[in-house]
Amino acid sequence: MTDVSEDWRTFLTRWSQEWADAQGAEEPAGDEESKPDRRLDFPAASQERIGALEERLGHQLPPSYRTFLAVSDGWRHAGGFVWLLAGTGQVRPHEDAAGLSEYFPGELDEDSAPEDVLLAGMWGRALQLDVESDAVHVLLDPGDVDEAGEWAVYTWAPWYGDMPRRYGSFRAFMEAMYREFHRLQASSRSKRAGREFVNATTRALDESVEAARLDALGGRYERAATALAEAVAFGRPRAAGLHDQIRRLLGETYMVSFRGLADDPLYAPEIMPVLVAEHARTRRGEDLAAHNLPGASGAVREAADQVLEQLRDGSFRYTAEGVFGRAVEEAREQARWGDTDAAWHTLRAALPEWRPRSPDHLAPVGLCADPLLGPVITPERGRELLATPRAGRPGEVPPPTAGLDPPGLAWLADIAPGNILSSYRFLLVEGVEPAGLPSRIGVDESTVLNDPVTLWDARTRFRRTDDVPPWADVALTAVGRAGPGWSFAFEAAPGGNAVGPRFLSPGLAASRGTRAVTVWSEPFRGHRPGLPHVFHLSVAENGEERYGFTVRGTTTDSRGPVPGALRPDRFFPPDTPAEDRRGERLALDALATELGVALPRFALTHSRLHTFRTRPWNRAPGPGEAYMTVGFVSRRP
Incomplete structure (x- = not known):
């Protein structure tokens, strides 16, 4: 006692x-x-x-x-x-x-x-x-x-x-x-009030803040975070700005303000866009300065408004100096074509060469604001980033975390019903860069790639235009690389009549001088009993279909000499239950093995990709043929 x-x-x-x-x-x-x-x-x-x-x-x-x-x-x-x-x-x-x-x-x-x-x-x-x-x-x-x-x-x-x-x-x-x-x-x-508050406690805390800063740069971020959290609780200057950088890279956004750094001209180019990006995500339409930059100068506020506009139109780019800055540009190029794992490896390899803007800058936290690279910095990768020594500090480099993209294509069959990816269609084109796909399957000669957007935004923002006939099944498709020598064009939740009587695969046009693969999957939906599970796979070369098959419920239609590895009877036996997607998974796995291709799950579900509008996936209706538009059945004279 x-x-x-x-x-x-x-x-x-x-x-x-x-x-x-x-x-x-x-x-x-x-x-x-x-x-x-x-x-x-x-x-x-x-x-x-x-x-x-x-x-x-x-x-x-x-x-x-x-x-x-x-x-x-x-x-x-x-x-x-x-x-x-x-x-x-x-x-x-x-x-x-x-x-x-x-x-x-x-x-x-x-x-x-x-x-x-x-x-x-x-x-x-x-x-x-x-x-x-x-x-x-x-x-x-x-x-x-x-x-x-x-x-x-x-x-x-x-x-x-x-x-x-x-x-x-x-x-x-x-x-x-x-x-x-x-x-x-x-x-x-x-x-x-003009009072200086200095005593043994404040001096010890301020020394711990400086020690924590050096720990953080040396990769010892957990020890640094503990010391900084204690200093923040005591209201010590610098502590909150340093601690918030660690928190944000760990995926925390609640009450992250970087306390004074965002409105400091020295730090604003790095820190301010992170706050603006979070504001754009959660407070659309509300005043930016009042929430995030209450003490900022007019110049910083003006810059923040410009960043907000760039974030909303997708044109914002995070930049850095030196070796790390060059790695950022390389990683962005990889991410915009879907290879987010490679983008992270590029950034990670250059992290030791990263240099702070000034003493209170702990890490390239501005990456979180970049539309393409921000999604790459998951909380797990944020920990890996923070654990990597930077700015010339000594320390042990952590082992790399596993990639986020599974190999192959089979993961598509594991998507739960109701997810935007539970139904899909895509093309795989050999020997053609993604940027070359619009000229092959674009809706017209003027088709160009749009700025990268999420798959959800691509779907919700897509609007038919007056120059598209009402019968035309056009798509706003996302594009990227599907492995060595292959590109993809992918559409989620295409809807419509999957592989209907007027189906005309864009893969025929895409295969000029090369090969193209077309896949379309519409899984069985219990609340729509008249529409069975449909899975289509076809391969075209030089503008002609070489082989393919379409499974509709318990019926299979095969065309051409389907290779043994892809024969539909291997995957879809006649007694397969309507809701069973194991056959689809096996078919996708066999296709990926046969061609050495893959689709980037993370980019399709979390990141941004270029998009463009394709030519119709069906032919024009013939005389007297019916077609459906916005819920009404029409008939061509």
Whole structure:
């Protein structure tokens, strides 16, 4: 007990002295009792007084609060909003005095979480410790007890705007209030008042921030993050800006602001676009500066507006200097054709050569804003990036993480129903670069590649134009590389009549002077019993179909000399259930093995690819043939 009491005494003495030093020559208004000796504590409570309190309450007090009272019978200025904490003579049952149990946690049922049930009963059984405060309730809960006998402390104020805050013990609560005191002293309010807040605690924390910066550059990001989080809790300058860089690369976006770096002209080119990109994703139509750049200069705000416009039209590009900058350009070229794994390997290899813009720059966090490279930096790769020594710092290079793209094509058959990729059609063209596909299968001679977009945006933004006949089954298709020597053109959820009577594969035109493969899959959907599972595969060469087959339900139509490895009877036996996609998976796997091709899952599901509008996947209707447009059946005269 002596050691614990001495620990409390040391902690409280330091807090009290730092508080007194922070007041300077000013006397704290409305605090007459603390003026003579400028202390926050009170004389210790005797064991008799503590025992009498326990007898009055009918509880033995938890260890940390009991020991606290034996050192100081109450406390002034616990943080910035609790002006007086109860001693032995002021502790009282709360008895839900404010009627808060009606609102927190709300109505309970048999599925309520244990913590909600615990909170519901807290208001009636807790002891109230706040005596004077800014409407802050401080409640010690005898029903929320850990293995050491410590009771949880809950705080709540109407201006919190969220649920009550829980601390595991009274000591944990007091340590949090000590950190709050530091944060407020380090805030701009204190600086405007002309007070310098420097003491042994702040000096030690600032040294830990600098050590953490060097740790982070050396790849020891977990140790750096722990030290920076502690410094952030104390409100130390630099800490939040450094810590947020680590958090963002780990995939965290909540409350990431880079504290002052985004509106600093030195850091803004790297940091500001990351905030703008998040704003464009989550706060469309709202004012940019108010949310992300409240203290920025006019020049920085103007630059942010330009970045926002570039992000919305897809033209923003992250840039860097030197060797790493050249790797960024190479990686972008790889990513825009779907090879995001190669893009990451290119970036990773150049990471040791990355150099910060200035001392508080830890990593190329600006990559997160790049429309093409941002998706490549997954949280797992963010950890790998942070674990790689940079800026000339020594350290051990981590082993590479596994790629995100499975080999081959079979993964398409594993997509769950309802996903945009659960039905699809694509072309594979040999010996032709993706940029050359529009000239082969574009809707007309003027067809060009659009800027890269996500597959979802490609689908939702696609609009038919007046120059397309109403019967024409045109597609907005995504393009990229499908392995050595092959390109692909892919459309998700094509809809329509899969491989209908007027089907005309664009693969015929795509195969001029080469080979082209056409695949179309429309899985069985139980709510549409009239439409069976359809799987089509055909290979064309020099403008003519060489072989192919179409499986429709239990019927298979084969054409030409289908190679043994691709024969449909190997994959689709007649008794296959309608919802079974194993045959499709086997066929795709065989095709990938036969040709050495693959489709990039990550690029199709998470990243951006160039798109263009194809020529129709069907022929014009003949005289008297019916066709469907927007839900109406039409007939050509």
